[in-house]
Amino acid sequence: MTEAVATQTEEVEEQEAAVDLSIAENVIQRYKDIPGNLMPVLQGVQDEYGYVPRVAVDYIAERLNVYPSQIYGVLTFYAQFHLKPRGKYIIRVCMGTACHVLGAERIKETFYERIGIGHAETSPDKRFTFELVACLGACGMAPLAMVNDETYGKMTVQKVDEIVKEYTALPM
Ligand code: FES
Structure with missing residues (x-):
């Protein structure tokens, strides 16, 4: 691993560790009784964080009882979703x-x-x-x-x- 890549990886890990999952939980609560709620939950999570953090993907997967791979399938299919923080x-x-x-x-x-x-x-x-x-x-x-x-x-x-x-x- 090059030094630059290692630094980037550390940065991403730091960002992910700082993600407050209670925000994701609030979004899940909003849509929890709605069938087919994965899309609105992902959209809501992105609206709140500005992107969809990987730790939030794991959390949503557990709470909605779906595989993380299913969520990544949705996130990579729709161009509106972002897996990395974006600029203001x-x-x-x-x-x-x-x-x-x-x-x-x-x-x-x-x-x-x-x-x-x-x-x-x-x-x-x-x-x-x-x-x-x-x-x-x-x-x-x-x-x-x-x-x-x-x-x-x-x-x-x-x-x-x-x-x-x-x-x-x-x-x-
Ligand atoms: S080519 Fe249509 S707006 Fe640029």
């Missing part, structure tokens, strides 16, 4: 055709340079998660980026700088 600000850059033609590559590279993380990565301070996505359905505003629910059209390198500056200044 999710930056998405569209790589669809219209955005690609109008310079998405440059926008992507500039974000990489400014925030120092690549696709599907989260900054160590958990401020940013960066994702490349397919067409966001607003091709008339290409090239397009989003931060959480906020849309930024006609992106330029200068706009990348402004966005990074704005969200870096916000409190965590």
Whole structure:
């Protein structure tokens, strides 16, 4: 195991040890009498923690009497679920055709340079998660980026700088 991987593993273990399972229990209580409650429980757990911690998967499996493997099957099938903590600000850059033609590559590279993380990565301070996505359905505003629910059209390198500056200044 390399040193970097070992450090990452230790970080994940620390995060998992800090997970308060009473939060997962509250979610389970909310849906416990509803048939087919696995999906709402997982969604509720993700809403509470911001992702689905592995210790919560084991806990849910025990409480709902299902195998952890069944839960991981659901979590990996649906793209909305995340097994790792995510940043407070999710930056998405569209790589669809219209955005690609109008310079998405440059926008992507500039974000990489400014925030120092690549696709599907989260900054160590958990401020940013960066994702490349397919067409966001607003091709008339290409090239397009989003931060959480906020849309930024006609992106330029200068706009990348402004966005990074704005969200870096916000409190965590
Ligand atoms: S290709 Fe980017 S919004 Fe459609």
